[in-house]
Amino acid sequence: MYSFELSEERKQYQELAKRFAENEVRPLNGKFDDDWETHRYMSEVLKKAAALGFMGLPVDPKYGGSGADGMTIMAVLEELAAVNGGVACVIGDTWFAQTPIVIAANDEQRERFLRPLSSRETPNLGCICMTEPASGADIEDPRMKLKTVKTIVREDGDEYVINGVKIWPSNAGIASHYVVVATTNREKEEEGSCILVVEAGTPGLSFGKIERKMGMPEDQNREIIFDEVRVPKTNLLGKIGDGHRILQTTVTYNRLGAGMISVGIARGAFEYALEYCKSRVVGGKPLVAHSLISAMFADMAMEIDAARLMVYRASWALKKRHPRRAVYSDMAKVYGTNAAMRVTTDCVQVMGSYGYSREYPVEKYMRDAKIVQIYLGPNEMVRQVIGENL
Numbered sequence: 001m002y003s004f005e006l007s008e009e010r011k012q013y014q015e016l017a018k019r020f021a022e023n024e025v026r027p028l029n030g031k032f033d034d035d036w037e038t039h040r041y042m043s044e045v046l047k048k049a050a051a052l053g054f055m056g057l058p059v060d061p062k063y064g065g066s067g068a069d070g071m072t073i074m075a076v077l078e079e080l081a082a083v084n085g086g087v088a089c090v091i092g093d094t095w096f097a098q099t100p101i102v103i104a105a106n107d108e109q110r111e112r113f114l115r116p117l118s119s120r121e122t123p124n125l126g127c128i129c130m131t132e133p134a135s136g137a138d139i140e141d142p143r144m145k146l147k148t149v150k151t152i153v154r155e156d157g158d159e160y161v162i163n164g165v166k167i168w169p170s171n172a173g174i175a176s177h178y179v180v181v182a183t184t185n186r187e188k189e190e191e192g193s194c195i196l197v198v199e200a201g202t203p204g205l206s207f208g209k210i211e212r213k214m215g216m217p218e219d220q221n222r223e224i225i226f227d228e229v230r231v232p233k234t235n236l237l238g239k240i241g242d243g244h245r246i247l248q249t250t251v252t253y254n255r256l257g258a259g260m261i262s263v264g265i266a267r268g269a270f271e272y273a274l275e276y277c278k279s280r281v282v283g284g285k286p287l288v289a290h291s292l293i294s295a296m297f298a299d300m301a302m303e304i305d306a307a308r309l310m311v312y313r314a315s316w317a318l319k320k321r322h323p324r325r326a327v328y329s330d331m332a333k334v335y336g337t338n339a340a341m342r343v344t345t346d347c348v349q350v351m352g353s354y355g356y357s358r359e360y361p362v363e364k365y366m367r368d369a370k371i372v373q374i375y376l377g378p379n380e381m382v383r384q385v386i387g388e389n390l
């Protein structure tokens with residue numbers, strides 16, 4: 001039987017995430033915009049997140065993780081994003097990078113890669129390297145079968161040698177493990193596709209400038225250059241030819257996470273704007289007493305709830321291996337991210353110039369919401385995929 005209620009264990013994780021976000025993240029929210037390059041405040045936040053076991057939340061306890069299930073992970077993501085979407089993104093991206101390892105690695109690889117990525121002592125971040133300068137949405141498009149990838153892998157004795165350039169990956173330059181989507185020959189499409197793990201410090205791995213973005217300054221995005229990077233053959237996940245399948249399963253597992261980050265972002269903005277509008281008097285009465293404003297809040301509340309329910313349904317479908325699990329995950333991503341954009345924009349609107357001001361928190365939610373419509377598959381591409389699956 002499926003229940004919408006969170007179990008006691010899930011509620012404990014949710015509570016832990018809420019306390020962490022309120023006590024360790026919210027007090028720093030005014031600092032992150034100037035920390036985009038230095039990452040000083042974020043390093044402290046990540047140390048505390050690791051100590052609480054958040055980095056290895058989805059990882060099997062056998063490899064040092066907490067073994068939390070999908071619904072718990074979603075509940076945690078919502079609480080983090082309700083306070084700061086960028087922090088949720090950085091931690092969520094480590095789980096994103098862990099997913100191909102969880103799906104396709106053998107025992108030896110899981111021990112070698114997942115244990116450090118679950119460390120409570122050191123915040124070891126994961127980085128999933130998909131996007132390339134000439135190929136963004138295409139890499140994640142299931143119909144393209146990785147045929148536009150230009151990161152090339154060749155065999156040399158006991159090693160694979162990687163050459164290519166990735167752009168935009170989260171946690172680039174500060175991660176301990178890089179999970180790289182590549183090909184041995186892109187003309188072979190799926191048959192040439194592969195995913196390898198590159199550890200930080202491997203010769204030939206270097207980074208370009210840190211990107212300055214509209215939002216999510218907590219997330220560090222950089223170009224990653226692979227110049228004759230050599231890894232042992234034991235760093236290949238699955239076999240050559242598995243890359244496309246592993247990546248598609250990975251994005252299915254993570255698109256609902258993008259949906260939930262959006263639910264959190266929307267809820268955070270909504271809660272602030274609602275309190276503000278209860279005390280702001282306009283036209284002789286509080287803003288919320290104006291029927292038009294009240295109806296706007298009703299619409300926002302409905303959209304946030306609907307988006308959360310779609311994420312929970314997708315999470316349930318993944319657990320059940322439901323035949324429509326990929327479509328449900330895609331739907332949760334598109335609906336949730338669009339809802340967050342509408343809700344955060346309306347929150348700025350109802351607060352007037354105060355909503356637009358950096359002195360108030362709502363404009364940051366709006367800036368953060370925008371990118372989630374674009375990453376993990378831009379919504380235009382994902383909507384086409386949903387449509388083709390109907």
Ligand SMILES: Cc1cc2nc3c(=O)[nH]c(=O)nc-3n(C[C@H](O)[C@H](O)[C@H](O)COP(=O)(O)OP(=O)(O)OC[C@H]3O[C@@H](n4cnc5c(N)ncnc54)[C@H](O)[C@@H]3O)c2cc1C
Pocket residue numbers: 093127128129130131135136137138140141167168169170213216219221371374375376377378379380381384
């Ligand atoms: C904060 C942040 C975090 C990120 N994290 C990561 C990460 O961890 N790993 C990683 O590899 N990348 C990451 N990215 C990169 C991101 O995933 C890509 O930028 C995204 O996939 C879009 O690629 P692009 O920018 O090259 O846009 P393009 O592929 O050029 O697409 C541009 C626009 O064209 C439209 N479009 C694209 N495809 C289609 C289609 N098939 N049909 C119709 N319209 C279409 C969409 O409107 C899209 O927004 C991140 C980016 C940011 C800003």
